[in-house]
Amino acid sequence: MKTNLLQKFLRILLGSLMTLAGIGHLTFQRQEFQAQVPRWLPDDPAFMDFVVLSSGIVEICLGLAMIFLWKQQIKVGITLAVFYILIFPGNISQYTNGINAFGLDTDQKRLIRLFFQPVLILWALWSTGALGYFLKSQK
Template sequence: MRGDGRGRAVARWLLIAFYGVAGVAHLIVTDAMVAIVPRLVPFPREIVILTGLCEMAGAIGLMTMRWRVAAGWGLAAYALCVWPANMQHAIHDLGAGTGLSIWYHAPRLALQPVIIWWALWASGAIDWPWRSQHDANPRGERGQREI
């Protein structure tokens, strides 16, 4: 992987703030989070607390060179795994009229793949889509052109 550029560093620190705040929120407003856990998930209160700790651990991991890439993969997997809870949250809010509209939930659900990519790119786990031609061909050889 290439070294960190300013954009990647900014993206990483924004992600650290995002997951740090979210992790703390899981511990402070636990009951509100429990309400959106899908019914199939056992021990919802404990899961909410555990996921908050995972978010904070991921944020801390992103701050270190040693754990940065692993934290990126972990946070990407986490974002994928909580997608059903986000869907359940949308269904709950839109059905029960608890205040958050489709204008909150639709972008949140649609942007989940972006959040997954963000964790991978900001951590340095992937370079896509900004991989340079030199990175793609480390020996500097020219490929055959297709006609």
């Protein structure tokens, strides 16, 4: 599905932000991201670090795919949207457990953050043309 210039720009921007976030998982924000590992998972520090590192690698791959795999952009957009759904329990855990990270140091800020996940899902789907593809296939 063909996308317009704004969609292309926002796809590349989202890909860049995902790549940066993935690098943050591996380096300068590693501890912050550990705060988002759901508390219902094992709390062994080595396991939590593994979750952060592996999700960081996935984020880098998805970010680069958003930028460079434009011929597969619908598939990449769907994959990224699914990834956002899969990591959402980490945001819920941060909220329900009152964990401070990324400047989210109040329940109100953590609650507001939850509403940004659907925005990211829609961003991934719209900017890659996946949303239009789904809507067109429903006709």
